[in-house]
Amino acid sequence: MPKPSPISSVNDFVVRFANVNGSGSASANELFARAVLRMGVPVAPRNIFPSNIQGLPTWYEVRISEAGHLGARGGTDLMVAMNPQTWDKDVAAIEPGGYLLYDSTKPLPAAKFRDDITVIGVPLTAICNREYTDPRQRQLFKNIIYVGVLSALLDMDVAEIEKLIGEQFKGKDKLIQPNIHALHLGRDYALNNLQCPLPIRLRKANAVGDRIFIEGNSAAALGALYGGATVCAWYPITPSSSLADAFTRYCARYRIDPETKKAKYAIIQAEDELASIGIVIGAAWNGARAFTATSGPGISLMQEFFGLAYFAEVPAVVFDVQRGGPSTGMPTRTQQSDIIACAYASHGDTKHVLLFPEDPYESFEFGALAFDLADRLQTPVFVMMDLDIGMNHRLCKPLTWDDNRKYDRGKVMTAADLEAGKEFGRYLDVDGDGIPYRTYPGTHPTRGAFFTRGTSRDRYARYTEEGAPYADNMQRLLRKFETAKDLVPRPVQANAGKPTKYGVIYYGSTSPAMDEAIQMIEARGHHLDRLRLRAFPFHSSVSSFIADHDFVFVVEQNRDAQLRSLIVNECGIDPVRLVPILHYDGTPITARFIARAIGDHLDALKVTPLRKLVS
Amino acid sequence: MTYIAKPKFHHPQLPRNALGLTHRDYEGSISTLCAGCGHDSITAAIIEACFELSLPPHRVAKLSGIGCSSKTPTYFLGNSHGFNTVHGRMPSVLTGANLANRDLIYLGVSGDGDSASIGLGQFAHSLRRGVNMVYIVENNGVYGLTKGQFSATADRGSKSKRGVVNTDASIDLCALALQLGATFVARSFSGDKQQLVPLIKAAIEHKGAAFIDVISPCVAFNNHPGSTKSFDYVREHNEAVNYLDYIAPRAPIKIAYEPGTVQIVEQHDGSKLALRKLAADYDPGDRIGAMTFLQTHAAKGQIVTGLLFVDPEPEDLHTHLNTVDTPLNALGEKDLCPGAAVLEKINASLR
Numbered sequence: 001m002p003k004p005s006p007i008s009s010v011n012d013f014v015v016r017f018a019n020v021n022g023s024g025s026a027s028a029n030e031l032f033a034r035a036v037l038r039m040g041v042p043v044a045p046r047n048i049f050p051s052n053i054q055g056l057p058t059w060y061e062v063r064i065s066e067a068g069h070l071g072a073r074g075g076t077d078l079m080v081a082m083n084p085q086t087w088d089k090d091v092a093a094i095e096p097g098g099y100l101l102y103d104s105t106k107p108l109p110a111a112k113f114r115d116d117i118t119v120i121g122v123p124l125t126a127i128c129n130r131e132y133t134d135p136r137q138r139q140l141f142k143n144i145i146y147v148g149v150l151s152a153l154l155d156m157d158v159a160e161i162e163k164l165i166g167e168q169f170k171g172k173d174k175l176i177q178p179n180i181h182a183l184h185l186g187r188d189y190a191l192n193n194l195q196c197p198l199p200i201r202l203r204k205a206n207a208v209g210d211r212i213f214i215e216g217n218s219a220a221a222l223g224a225l226y227g228g229a230t231v232c233a234w235y236p237i238t239p240s241s242s243l244a245d246a247f248t249r250y251c252a253r254y255r256i257d258p259e260t261k262k263a264k265y266a267i268i269q270a271e272d273e274l275a276s277i278g279i280v281i282g283a284a285w286n287g288a289r290a291f292t293a294t295s296g297p298g299i300s301l302m303q304e305f306f307g308l309a310y311f312a313e314v315p316a317v318v319f320d321v322q323r324g325g326p327s328t329g330m331p332t333r334t335q336q337s338d339i340i341a342c343a344y345a346s347h348g349d350t351k352h353v354l355l356f357p358e359d360p361y362e363s364f365e366f367g368a369l370a371f372d373l374a375d376r377l378q379t380p381v382f383v384m385m386d387l388d389i390g391m392n393h394r395l396c397k398p399l400t401w402d403d404n405r406k407y408d409r410g411k412v413m414t415a416a417d418l419e420a421g422k423e424f425g426r427y428l429d430v431d432g433d434g435i436p437y438r439t440y441p442g443t444h445p446t447r448g449a450f451f452t453r454g455t456s457r458d459r460y461a462r463y464t465e466e467g468a469p470y471a472d473n474m475q476r477l478l479r480k481f482e483t484a485k486d487l488v489p490r491p492v493q494a495n496a497g498k499p500t501k502y503g504v505i506y507y508g509s510t511s512p513a514m515d516e517a518i519q520m521i522e523a524r525g526h527h528l529d530r531l532r533l534r535a536f537p538f539h540s541s542v543s544s545f546i547a548d549h550d551f552v553f554v555v556e557q558n559r560d561a562q563l564r565s566l567i568v569n570e571c572g573i574d575p576v577r578l579v580p581i582l583h584y585d586g587t588p589i590t591a592r593f594i595a596r597a598i599g600d601h602l603d604a605l606k607v608t609p610l611r612k613l614v615s
Numbered sequence: 616m617t618y619i620a621k622p623k624f625h626h627p628q629l630p631r632n633a634l635g636l637t638h639r640d641y642e643g644s645i646s647t648l649c650a651g652c653g654h655d656s657i658t659a660a661i662i663e664a665c666f667e668l669s670l671p672p673h674r675v676a677k678l679s680g681i682g683c684s685s686k687t688p689t690y691f692l693g694n695s696h697g698f699n700t701v702h703g704r705m706p707s708v709l710t711g712a713n714l715a716n717r718d719l720i721y722l723g724v725s726g727d728g729d730s731a732s733i734g735l736g737q738f739a740h741s742l743r744r745g746v747n748m749v750y751i752v753e754n755n756g757v758y759g760l761t762k763g764q765f766s767a768t769a770d771r772g773s774k775s776k777r778g779v780v781n782t783d784a785s786i787d788l789c790a791l792a793l794q795l796g797a798t799f800v801a802r803s804f805s806g807d808k809q810q811l812v813p814l815i816k817a818a819i820e821h822k823g824a825a826f827i828d829v830i831s832p833c834v835a836f837n838n839h840p841g842s843t844k845s846f847d848y849v850r851e852h853n854e855a856v857n858y859l860d861y862i863a864p865r866a867p868i869k870i871a872y873e874p875g876t877v878q879i880v881e882q883h884d885g886s887k888l889a890l891r892k893l894a895a896d897y898d899p900g901d902r903i904g905a906m907t908f909l910q911t912h913a914a915k916g917q918i919v920t921g922l923l924f925v926d927p928e929p930e931d932l933h934t935h936l937n938t939v940d941t942p943l944n945a946l947g948e949k950d951l952c953p954g955a956a957v958l959e960k961i962n963a964s965l966r
Contacts, residue, residue: 228947228951263936263939272736274736279714290711
């Protein structure tokens with residue numbers, strides 16, 4: 001096989017760092033990603049990390065794309081191989097014609113390399129040992145030194161990196177110079193000993209604009225802050241813990257009364273997820289906006305309470321940052337596999353409102369909106385994030401807030417309403433939308449008190465085991481769910497440039513990969529109309545989109561085509577009209593995967609069907 | 616039966632409290648528990664305590680789990696909001712409710728199955744957090760609604776109605792509450808109104824986690840010879856350490872006590888607890904002493920009742936969280952939303 005020529009590309013390649021968990025590489029790698037961004041070139045970094053504190057392999061992948069593709073691409077053009085444990089796998093993962101940067105202090109046998117890639121050795125350990133005596137410094141600065149090497153190899157703006165180091169250590173100023181020094185140790189070595197720049201390199205561009213770089217969990221926490229959440233109860237679980245952490249941080253900053261120095265919030269790290277959701281339900285019953293952040297195992301534990309909140313009609317906001325399931329599954333990998341568990345959470349007949357943000361921007365938007373919806377609908381609302389959105393920095397639109405926006409606290413009868421003699425029946429459908437009025441405890445001395453219970457009751461909240469009032473109530477809950485269809489965010493449709501018989505439905509973190517895949521699919525001569533779902537219950541446009549096409553692909557990140565099942569079930573769609581495209585190995589879905597799966601399917605249709613195709 | 620409306624008429628001379636309300640204003644609907652159930656006596660004691668304290672009924676939130684005991688909030692304070700939650704989870708729901716509005720009085724009612732078995736975790740954590748509440752366990756040692764299975768507070772060696780002997784060690788909720796840091800711990804007996812009513816009053820006025828374990832015999836499944844939670848057994852083995860009078864802030868001490876028999880515990884809010892001591896050596900200010908006393912007497916088969924421990928200067932969860940004085944559920948956009956200008960700054964820091 002002829003040796004492939006080295007990959008040549010400006011502002012469009014993937015760098016992957018292979019490190020050891022706990023070695024301090026994360027901040028150096030993030031520094032690299034931010035430096036690219038400061039050059040005006042979009043990046044999409046992803047942490048691929050183990051369930052471990054120290055010692056196991058971890059990777060950091062930086063996709064650089066001036067065209068703005070933020071989904072995972074797949075494949076690595078430049079591997080920064082700093083972990084001997086994973087060396088063979090890392091070297092094998094490099095694209096033909098790609099590059100390998102490694103620590104050449106200790107010679108490695110030729111068999112450890114490939115001849116179809118460019119190998120770049122830098123004696124990082126030797127440089128560190130010469131420069132530093134403290135073993136901890138040797139380790140930490142080695143990371144900055146390789147960033148310096150990359151700055152030369154990729155022709156980066158070193159002034160921007162220095163500026164970033166200054167920002168990073170603001171307040172700990174004596175750390176700035178040593179870091180800049182280490183940066184230049186690497187950079188100078190590369191400039192003096194290596195051919196710089198490589199055929200893959202960076203060039204200043206203007207493709208970032210005013211976008212911000214934020215993790216979905218932080219953005220969702222800001223949504224809760226702006227949405228008026230005052231009570232947060234949570235139990236630590238990857239990948240959602242950083243959402244509660246971020247909320248704690250933002251509250252400490254923006255929710256302290258300037259005069260009294262007292263907190264306008266209450267955050268409880270509960271003893272388990274059952275208590276977390278119990279606290280949320282208790283607080284919301286009593287008129288506060290409350291939420292929990294969790295992941296799949298927490299959702300499983302909360303099931304009984306979800307049924308109570310659905311049936312007793314108590315608002316609750318749940319951020320589910322999904323990870324690989326079932327059971328403990330892949331705690332540090334991404335999936336969209338809690339869709340059914342949340343949509344029909346709890347025993348008995350239940351249905352819940354789900355929101356599917358595609359990125360941090362929507363995590364903020366839906367994070368705030370969830371509180372309005374929960375109050376308006378008096379029911380749990382799930383913000384279905386995932387690890388890919390939640391725990392990675394993502395470039396997105398700047399967050400916005402309208403200062404005239406008022407919180408929708410829903411139908412709450414006040415003391416004045418009750419005093420004026422308005423009829424109050426907790427489960428009376430006064431307005432025909434299935435949503436009854438509620439009162440907060442302590443409102444009026446003699447009117448409006450009621451007993452909240454998970455047992456069946458009549459329209460005036462009186463306990464009953466009679467069939468008719470039970471069925472009446474269950475029907476009203478269905479009407480309420482109908483009402484929800486027009487309150488939740490509508491799907492976003494994007495039609496192909498040409499009329500087409502085929503469509504694709506997708507949601508959540510699949511979005512950037514899907515956008516990119518469309519271009520690749522078009523390049524293969526196929527056209528697809530797209531519908532990005534943003535909420536459950538499904539708006540009527542979902543059914544009509546499916547009806548308008550011969551068949552529709554449903555792209556999702558789970559094994560069992562959970563969203564597809566939900567569509568079939570809720571919209572009464574013939575399953576053959578919905579073709580599942582499923583990615584569930586725990587890595588984020590890629591444009592390459594989608595384009596191949598859909599492209600192959602559509603190619604097969606183009607073959608004159610003289611003989612039956614066997615797939 | 617709940618479908619029988621409770622008659623509203625009452626004697627014109629019925630005593631009225633400071634709010635002008637009678638006992639009847641603190642009642643709920645008619646109990647559906649068995650005739651003679653200890654729980655109904657506790658319901659009556661709660662009504663009595665709230666009446667005597669002249670509490671506005673609507674300023675009390677009553678919460679419970681699942682089980683016979685958890686049904687009782689329907690039978691008192693009909694003008695209060697109530698929440699019958701899920702089995703064993705009353706403490707978390709109450710905690711959340713308390714966080715949302717610190718101005719209401721929170722009364723949690725639970726049973727021994729609800730708190731010592733399925734809900735032991737939530738029982739423990741709500742006490743260790745110091746939620747300002749009255750947590751009453753109506754303790755009968757059996758599961759009544761499911762026909763008489765042992766609960767986790769049944770004593771080892773005690774017999775079920777069908778003659779089965781319990782071989783598991785029992786959980787002493789008062790001992791746990793003491794260890795977990797509850798700032799008010801008491802035990803009483805549903806058949807001893809004289810002791811129970813003042814304990815409930817003192818617990819309501821206590822500004823921290825107050826726990827009362829009330830032994831409340833189950834007439835249907837646990838009132839036979841061989842049971843250690845029967846009326847007869849509890850009467851015979853009741854080792855009351857004290858009786859209590861609750862004296863509101865600034866109210867004079869009217870009752871004449873024999874000198875040397877009464878200990879006055881002054882509370883942070885100025886109220887006083889007058890303890891008529893029955894066990895001369897018992898000090899309700901000594902947490903560790905109380906734990907030892909409980910264990911020593913339990914080993915002798917005695918049931919220690921009375922105010923076991925009180926911290927007159929308790930801290931509660933809101934103190935620990937340093938929350939604002941205004942209830943969190945009363946804060947609006949102005950208090951909670953940092954606004955567009957701040958968001959612009961946050962955006963700028965993320966570039």
